[in-house]
Amino acid sequence: MQTRRRCRLFICAGLLTAALSGCGGSSSNEHIPSTVSIFYEHSVLLKNGSTYTMGYNGFGQLGDGTLTQREIAVPVPGMEQMLQATAGNAHTMVTNGSDLYSWGYNLYGQLGNKDASTTYPDSYKSSPVKVTFDPAVAAVTDIAAGGYHSLAIADGKLYAWGYNFYRQLGNSLGTNSKVPLQITTGHEGEDLTALAPKKVAAGGLFSMALFGNGDVYVWGNNRNITKSDRINELVSFSTYSSVCSSPKKVIFPGTDKIEQIAALASAGLALQVQRDGSGKTTKQILWGWGHNDRGELGPNIEIGKSSTTPVQVWSVDVADDLSVEIKKIVTGTNHILLLMGSRGSLQNDGNWYVNAIGLNSAGQLGNGTTTSSSEMIRTLNSVGAPMADVSDIAAFGKTSFALVAGAWYGWGNNTMGQLGNTVDTKTGIPFFKTPVTVKFK
Helix, strand or coil, X not given: CCCCCCHHHCCCCCCCCCCCCXXXXXXXXXXXXXXXXXXXXXXXXXXXXXXXXXXXXXXXCCCCCCCCCEEEEEEEXXXXXXXXXXXXXXXEEEECCCCEEEEEECCCCCCCCCCCCCCCCCCEEEEEEECCCCCCCCCEEEEEECCCEEEEEECCEEEEEECCCCCCCCCXXXXXXXXXXXXXXXXXXXXXXXXXXXXXXXXXXXXXXXXXXXXXXXXXXXXXCCCCCCCCCCCCCCCCCCEEEEEEECCCCCCCEEEEEEECCCEEEEEEEEECCCCCEEEEEEEEEEECCCCCCCCCCCCCCEEEEEEEEEEEECCCCCCEEEEEEEECCCEEEEEEEECCCCCCCCCCEEEEEECCCCCCCCCCCCCCEEEEEECECCCXXXXXXXXXXXXXXXXXXXXXXXXXXXXXXXXXXXXXXXXXXXXXXXXXXXXXXXXXX
């Protein structure tokens, strides 16, 4: 997660039975560790119809049936033809559009399988299990994995499961759930089932949902654990010790719709899009709120501070079909990647590229430095030129990925091999400041 690995990214010490401090730990072939001490140090990528994972595997989060760390991307057996993949702190989820599968750590029920154990030392699955919806669902259209909870939109309904101390499951019970629970009601009594959920996003201990009418709702942890500088990750509202126990609407300036959302460890993002009469983009504003650890929320908020209301991270004016617009947003714990392409291109036309902002302690911005940035910068390729021909992007923890001309490249943290490259034990520099080719088995 962060270089300093402060507890505030998730929780204060003592509130979880699995400790979240330090950076030690090791993969074992026999059993999972008794505590969590390695955060967001595995990756999942889709390639040629198969699912590949790499990095730390102490809780089975690579899904290959072992607890062995991998420094090369290995295929997950049986997980072919998946459409979407996501990784939480120590668990992984994929969907083919009809079924949802998960594997890894399950102490809080974050795998969503009714038969999977939530009792140590059996609270994990090193091979995929199916998330058990009741009643069964026919279509899964979006998924997200937080620190120890999971979200999904299935059959047009919004679901959450896993860890719930901070009410990140959208109810006031505070009890964990090992099966998906439908979220039906907002804080003001809104009938959320009538709003048609479109997208979900999950931070460390909070959740977000975007609905078809452009409304964004947030719930879960709403504070910074640090006593001297409390922050609101969601909105300036709390009902239980800085917790928002049911989804509450975020208010944005203007009337243009929100079309994309994303979540950092302790901050939310929303992309507001202005369109002309023919539906073409004319302007985009990326809004952010919560904690601005290393500049990920842009220049309009001081580094190390927070905002309870949305601030402008970046804006894009789109004059014509030759102008670029934001195609996709992905996030690590404290950095953001934007896939940029011309307004007139529905798919990569050879000119799509990557912009980045935020924490750069492991080179995750991909500009050849380890200097964090509160201004948007362009990611470079392996020879130091601006990266181009990018079709897709992904980010996990302090790592970044781009699909360039059909091949996956990665940059950033590689302490556990999560970039699909051998960990460098000779130089003592366990990261890459510019992209390297991901190695696949």
